[in-house]
Amino acid sequence: MITLTGLQKVYHGESGTVIALEEVSLAIKQGEIYGIIGKSGAGKSTLIRCINLLERPTAGKVVVAGQDMTALSEAELREARKSIGMIFQHFNLLSSRTVLENVAFPLEIAGVKRAEWEKKVLPLLELVGLSDKKDVYPAQLSGGQKQRVGIARALASQPKVLLCDEATSALDPQTTESILTLLRDINKKLGLTIVLITHEMHVIKAICDQVAVIEGGQLVETGKVFDVFTKPKSATAREFIKAVVNNKLPEALAEVLSETPVAGGNLVVRLSFFGAATNEPVIAGLIRRFAIDVNIISGNIDHLQDTPYGTLLIELSGAQDDIQNALNYLQAIDLETEVIGYVARHAYAAG
Structure with missing residues (x-):
């Protein structure tokens, strides 16, 4: 479903050159929940934004559903992005629009009439458990409810891929668990491929099938979550795992x-x-x-x-x-x- 080959991203600024990604290659299969974990500044956000070309790679190739995203024209890219949904850490909802209207926003932008988009949006609100909140405004919602709106909005265009940029970082542990359960449910019901970046190993542990560990813009380890958890090869992976597996010796x-x-x-x-x-x-x-x-x-x-x-x-x-x-x-x-x-x-x- 997604193949990244030799991905590189270099930023040039007044303070010098920063290599955010260096020779990153990975393959994500159809229907997988693929986790990418790294510390702040490791390059994980840049990596996920390169998948839908919100960040254009300096070098390398991004192939999504058989399309080389880096070779598309701007018009072709806009069309290709319709098959890639994205949810964010801080929800990015429109405060002047109701829940229903927020979810419908990408369909309105695409020129879909209200009578038609309502048929698509109402089932999505039911899917994320917000049917009773359709006429409510974002200010009246909890953090978890806002993220559910964000998920429904990302699904409005019937994407093949869902990108999750630190989607649970702003939420408390109990709400995080409910959102992760929802993502796993969506993955199973819709057969959606999910790419999820995080700095929290318990998120990877909860729902991911595969994981890539990124450090300093490079992938230091990849594999099945079970294999990486039980037999980590990199110091970075071992450090993350310590946060969720208590192997500390009694004092x-x-x-x-x-x-x-x-x-x-x-x-x-x-x-x-x-x-x-x-x-x-x-x-x-x-x-x-x-x-x-x-x-x-x-x-x-x-x-x-x-x-x-x-x-x-x-x-x-x-x-x-x-x-x-x-x-x-x-x-x-x-x-x-x-x-x-x-x-x-x-x-x-x-x-």
């Missing part, structure tokens, strides 16, 4: 943990479980199979969309050969196993 353990083996000490290991493995009796299996003691220090289970995943921090004590055999067993059953360090025997329990 009492951190104080006594050593990076090198401690004579007569115990091994501290973090296990990561994915999918069906979260229901397996792993600890019982270790104790049955090997002559070791296992102390559970901490653990948690969460869900990445419909897939459960969890972490477990454990302390292993016993003969070195038995502990190594236990680690080999954990790796053989496809558990992510990370040796955190070593503690003197009973030191953590005493702490």
